[in-house]
Amino acid sequence: MPVQAFLPDAQVTLPLSEIQGDVLIALKKNAEVFVFFGISDAARFRRELASILDDVTFCDQAKRIEEDKQAGHIEPFLGLNVAFSVHGLRKLFPSADVDKLDPSFVAGADVQAPALGDKLADWLAPYTQGVDGVLLVTGIDHATAADQAESFVRALRHSTQVLHLEHGLVRSGAQKGHEHFGFLDGVSQPGVLGLTRPTTADPTKGLPGQDLVEPGEFIFGPFDQEEGAGPATPPVDWMQNASYLVFRRLRQDVGAFDAYLQDNFTAAEKTSPEHLGAHLVGRWKSGAPTLVTPERDDAVLAADPTRNNDFDFGAADSHQAACPFVAHIRKTYPRDDFDPPLKDESEKHRILRAGIPFGADDEADKGLLFVSYQTSIVDQFEFIQTKWANNPNFIFGKTTTNGTPITTGLDVVMGQGAPRTAAMSDPAGDLLTLPDAPQFVTATGGAYLLSLGRKALHDLTLG
Numbered sequence: 250m251p252v253q254a255f256l257p258d259a260q261v262t263l264p265l266s267e268i269q270g271d272v273l274i275a276l277k278k279n280a281e282v283f284v285f286f287g288i289s290d291a292a293r294f295r296r297e298l299a300s301i302l303d304d305v306t307f308c309d310q311a312k313r314i315e316e317d318k319q320a321g322h323i324e325p326f327l328g329l330n331v332a333f334s335v336h337g338l339r340k341l342f343p344s345a346d347v348d349k350l351d352p353s354f355v356a357g358a359d360v361q362a363p364a365l366g367d368k369l370a371d372w373l374a375p376y377t378q379g380v381d382g383v384l385l386v387t388g389i390d391h392a393t394a395a396d397q398a399e400s401f402v403r404a405l406r407h408s409t410q411v412l413h414l415e416h417g418l419v420r421s422g423a424q425k426g427h428e429h430f431g432f433l434d435g436v437s438q439p440g441v442l443g444l445t446r447p448t449t450a451d452p453t454k455g456l457p458g459q460d461l462v463e464p465g466e467f468i469f470g471p472f473d474q475e476e477g478a479g480p481a482t483p484p485v486d487w488m489q490n491a492s493y494l495v496f497r498r499l500r501q502d503v504g505a506f507d508a509y510l511q512d513n514f515t516a517a518e519k520t521s522p523e524h525l526g527a528h529l530v531g532r533w534k535s536g537a538p539t540l541v542t543p544e545r546d547d548a549v550l551a552a553d554p555t556r557n558n559d560f561d562f563g564a565a566d567s568h569q570a571a572c573p574f575v576a577h578i579r580k581t582y583p584r585d586d587f588d589p590p591l592k593d594e595s596e597k598h599r600i601l602r603a604g605i606p607f608g609a610d611d612e613a614d615k616g617l618l619f620v621s622y623q624t625s626i627v628d629q630f631e632f633i634q635t636k637w638a639n640n641p642n643f644i645f646g647k648t649t650t651n652g653t654p655i656t657t658g659l660d661v662v663m664g665q666g667a668p669r670t671a672a673m674s675d676p677a678g679d680l681l682t683l684p685d686a687p688q689f690v691t692a693t694g695g696a697y698l699l700s701l702g703r704k705a706l707h708d709l710t711l712g
């Protein structure tokens with residue numbers, strides 16, 4: 250299901266051949282191997298990197314692969330991207346430059362983890378010891394991606410050690426495209442000005458309901474764009490066309506999630522566990538938004554990209570009758586829920602998501618290898634996680650139909666913290682506070698990385 254239609258090549262204003270493919274297009278894949286590595290010899294690494302540079306997939310190629318895929322033709326090997334942590338950058342660039350980068354990036358994901366509500370004790374060792382970089386290798390199946398990853402590891406073998414591997418795999422059969430709780434993922438994604446084609450008369454939207462966002466929210470320019478376009482100017486030259494990559498290894502406790510829905514759907518005055526699950530997420534498992542279809546799933550609506558994202562919350566659902574304020578998609582992208590003067594607040598904290606599930610259905614250690622791209626980790630990924638999802642008072646200033654103030658509760662799906670009580674409204678509009686939920690999602694690792702532009706990667710190999 251396309252979440253964006255692209256402009257014809259002649260109208261694209263972004264330097265697609267300079268930006269790594271996963272950033273704007275999300276390297277399409279059934280399987281993805283994440284090779285986390287340490288650099289033991291920086292000079293040699295530059296030379297070895299040169300030998301795989303031609304294999305790195307940039308957005309122009311990723312766009313062609315995606316268009317071919319939509320036309321039914323799929324390549325077995327789908328892409329390679331490479332990104333570096335603060336530790337890796339310090340080995341390759343002057344430290345004084347690196348210090349100018351996003352403060353959370355410079356601190357590192359492990360240092361930031363407690364502020365996000367993670368317990369470092371839950372993190373796998375390689376992530377707490379610091380990695381220098383990652384290769385993202387995607388393919389049509391696990392064997393292809395793993396084979397390709399193996400050959401890239403061989404090419405870098407004199408200058409790096411593999412510290413850790415993650416194996417992402419799209420679920421099979423009817424669950425294809427669905428994450429482990431069973432919900433279709435990748436339905437809503439911001440459109441990008443200069444890349445995403447407006448499909449209606451409204452030039453500010455891609456598909457109906459998909460706002461077009463300044464590219465400077467996701468990649469460092471400078472671009473040929475109007476003033477006031479956001480943080481498009483990088484703090485150092487070599488960051489042009491780069492993007493911060495947030496990686497989070499999120500374990501999902503599917504048994505606990507299902508049991509909670511089963512045990513509490515009656516208390517929540519919902520007709521079934523699926524109904525409660527839909528109202529905690531804001532979409533049915535099919536992807537159909539509860540804002541449009543609050544009482545029952547609608548597979549036809551879910552499969553229609555011109556309708557499955559075409560909704561707003563604010564005026565349409567000011568007392569949370571159709572989509573609770575606590576629902577995951579309303580907490581993480583509140584659309585028009587803000588009153589003036591914060592009207593544009595939602596669009597200031599967008600991310601491009603490019604994650605993939607990990608673990609088989611019958612394994613306890615399964616979940617989501619969450620990936621997001623942005624130009625500010627502080628104002629985008631971390632803001633969404635800490636100021637919105639983990640914050641029980643967000644969104645603020647809302648009431649029931651009879652004027653009772655609502656304390657929303659944290660995002661029960663992926664928010665971290667306590668208490669884990671969600672506020673919903675019953676059919677009469679009165680407030681219902683759900684029983685405390687266990688933590689369904691646990692961070693078991695993470696890394697903050699930088700996906701460099703083509704020129705910076707190329708210059709690295711010269712120096």
Ligand code: N7H
Binds near residue numbers: 582
């Ligand atoms: Fe979320 N889930 O299965 O319940 N997410 N998410 N997410 N998420 C979304 O539109 C999920 C996580 C966002 O534009 C959907 O793709 C799970 C983190 C944002 O309307 C579903 C986990 C963060 C959106 C899930 C998880 C976000 C979004 C609806 C963890 C950021 C788009 C399908 C294991 C900090 C909202 C879709 C919009 C959508 C789920 C994590 C953010 C089903 C299971 C960590 C911005």
